Amino acid sequence: MxxxxxxxxxxxxxxxxLSEAGLPFELVRVDxxxxxxTNGADYTKINPKGxxxxxxxxxxxxxSEVAVILQYIADRKPGTLAPAFGSMERYRVMEWLNFVATExxxxxxxxxxxxxxxxVKKAAMDALSRRFDYVAATLAKQPYLTGSSFTIADAYLFTIVNWHNFLKFDLARWPALQAFQERVAARPKVNDALVAEHLVKKTAAATA
Ligand SMILES: N[C@@H](CCC(=O)N[C@@H](CS)C(=O)NCC(=O)O)C(=O)O
Incomplete structure (x- = not known):
């Protein structure tokens, strides 16, 4: 892939x-x-959505579409990154995927x-803060969005909340969310992905 x-x-x-599932894949960077x-090819010819x-x-x-791609990947390794399709537990993961995508x-x-x-930015941040309150209340009770297991919904939440580093807003107001970010970043396969995108340096734990 x-x-x-x-x-x-x-x-x-x-x-x-992909990294967590241990599937073989190639990365192609888009500007x-x-x-x-990077070879100069027009990406809109490959994906008209751009x-x-x-x-x-x-x-x-x-x-295309993050929430769908994530489920496609999870279903290549059943039972690892998402519960079985059709189960109530799967609908819970899908509920979080949709929440992360749209809210x-x-x-x-x-x-x-x-x-x-x-x-307008302040209104957006206020709305976002209310969503973070909700997410943080869940993460205060359990390590991951749907319980004790890491799922594709956690990969999506982590990715988007990681933007606080670029947008320079403080996560300290949501300690459970801040702890979640640290917990996910410490997963060796997540670290591999972060290193591959030059977002962090390789950690000692990830090399173990
Ligand atoms: N609905 C899309 C949204 C994807 C999206 O927002 N991608 C952003 C990066 S996070 C992007 O490529 N923006 C550039 C553009 O729209 O041209 C999905 O779920 O995959």
Missing amino acids: KLYYATGACSLAPHIA LGTHKL YVPLLELDNGERL IHKGMGPLWKADIPES
Whole structure:
């Protein structure tokens, strides 16, 4: 499989899932400023949506949308990163995936834009803070979103909340969320993905 990605973007979530699942994959970097690959190819010819992530299967078929790609990856290794399709536990993971996609990922959009008035950014951050309150209350009771096991929903949440490093907002207001970020970052396979995207240096734990 080939994962089209941009450094630190939401494509980090499927990158983490591929790494955690132990599946063979190739990374193809996309410059989101020019929509070109490093070899100069036009990415919009590969994905007309223009955005990352995109997963290219070995048969050449292409799959987009973070929450769907994550489930495709999880289902290649049943029982590791998501419960069985059709089970109530799976619907809980899907409920979180949709929440992260629509309430957190897309809720963060205005914070990235330089040409948006401060009042709009403040309203976006206020809404986001209420979502973080909800997530943090869950994570105060259990290590991962759906309980004691790491799932694709955690990979997605971690990826999006990691943007606080670029957007410079403080997570200290949500200690359980801050602890979650540290817990996920310490997973050796997550560290591998972060290192591959040059977001962190390799840790001693990850080399063990
Ligand atoms: N609905 C899409 C959203 C993906 C998305 O927002 N990708 C961003 C990076 S995190 C992107 O590539 N933006 C550049 C663009 O839209 O041209 C999904 O779930 O995959």
